[in-house]
Amino acid sequence: MNVSKVGRRGQIAIPRLIRQELNLQEGDRLAFVRRGDEVVLQPLRKNLSDFRGSVPVSEPQDFDAIRQEVLDRRAYRSAPDGD
Known part of the structure; x- marks a missing residue:
């Protein structure tokens, strides 16, 4: 058993x-994944840009509009009821 x-x-x-x-290696990223009472260290070998192009789209995407929609939805969810 290895202990730290x-x-x-x-x-x-x-x-x-x-x-x-x-x-x-130095600088590598690790995720700490909780599984019940245990924590598993998982090396993160890829970042979000590594997945660019992995999802097919039928037309160009307007990322500014997508970002704004996400912000609007978050604001709506965090607003107090009745506002």
Whole structure:
């Protein structure tokens, strides 16, 4: 079993064997996934731009309009009832 201690500022060191097995390098990102009483560390190998083009669209997209619609929906959901 590999063990690590939580430091003063909440930092942990990932044991060398685990880093090697997962091919983790300095600057790599990890997700902390909660599964009941456990936490699983999952390397994040891709970012959002890696998925560009993975969803087919039939026409050009107006991203400014999409962003505005998302903001409007969030504002509507967070507004007090009756406003």
